[in-house]
Amino acid sequence: MTFSFSDRESLSAGTHLLWLGREALDFACYKYDLITNSWERGPPMVNSRCLFASASCGEFAFVAGGFEVVSISLHSSSQTLCTTSCVLNTAERYDARSGKWEALPPMHTPRQKCSGVFMDGKFYVIGGKDRDHNALTSGEVYDPLTRSWTMIPNMYILPDTTPSFEPSPPLLAVAGNELYAIESSTNLLKGYLKNSNSWKVLGPVPVRTDVSNGWGLAFKALGDELFVIGSYQPPGSREGVAVFSWKPQLDATTPEWRPGDPSPEWRMVNIRVRGNGTFLYNCAVMSC
Structure with missing residues (x-):
């Protein structure tokens, strides 16, 4: 695994460390288990993505936003890979107990290059860029109890x-x-x-x-x-x-x-x- 074709992302859930990125033609997830001290191929996301927000809480890891590569083609003259991507508003959660991803309700705003934290028992997604690459100052918070997102205008201040x-x-x-x-x-x-x-x-x-x-x-x-x-x-x-x-x-x-x-x-x-x-x-x- 090289992950030289995209940004790499790492996050933890319970005793699992997940390392995600895109290899030559597809996204990949690798999982390290602290108990067995071993690496193995991890479960794929519901929506594979890069440059997404993530946060961990106990046995769970939450992710949202980012961009998904929807098509890959080879440029005939330059022999280089060309990609088409889509900015996401989807979200999902990894459960270390089952080793599986599950889809969550989508955010209000598609965003990439955003960041995530877990605070007050909720998953916050903050900042990032929209589909037109405009900077976002808003945040969104997901409540696991109500399974709903709430917008927070002007949560992030641009320098x-x-x-x-x-x-x-x-x-x-x-x-x-x-x-x-x-x-x-x-x-x-x-x-x-x-x-x-x-x-x-x-x-x-x-x-x-x-x-x-x-x-x-x-x-x-x-x-x-x-x-x-x-x-x-x-x-x-x-x-x-x-x-x-x-x-x-x-x-x-x-x-x-x-x-x-x-x-x-x-x-x-x-x-x-x-x-x-x-x-x-x-x-x-x-x-x-």
């Missing part, structure tokens, strides 16, 4: 600066049941204030996100702690991949961080010098 190239999907993580985002163009961490549907600047992150506009790094959470993983060069040392952690305290009443204020005290967990670059392709958190 003020114009990126030099296509930005990554929103960098989102939920710690302590609170939502956080890294603005890739400014390297700033923001916290989401649920009551006002607004964002509050908390300060810079220790890893440069603006260099590659959010690509090649990971922003994750475990319990009440945030983790950022990416390229970092300590003074007098070689560049490597570093892991930083921080336990945020999101308070709507405290002043917003301003330039010149003390920065959040991120703790370096580890750093490893790599000889083949510091671009991070995939990262998934397995909490079981």
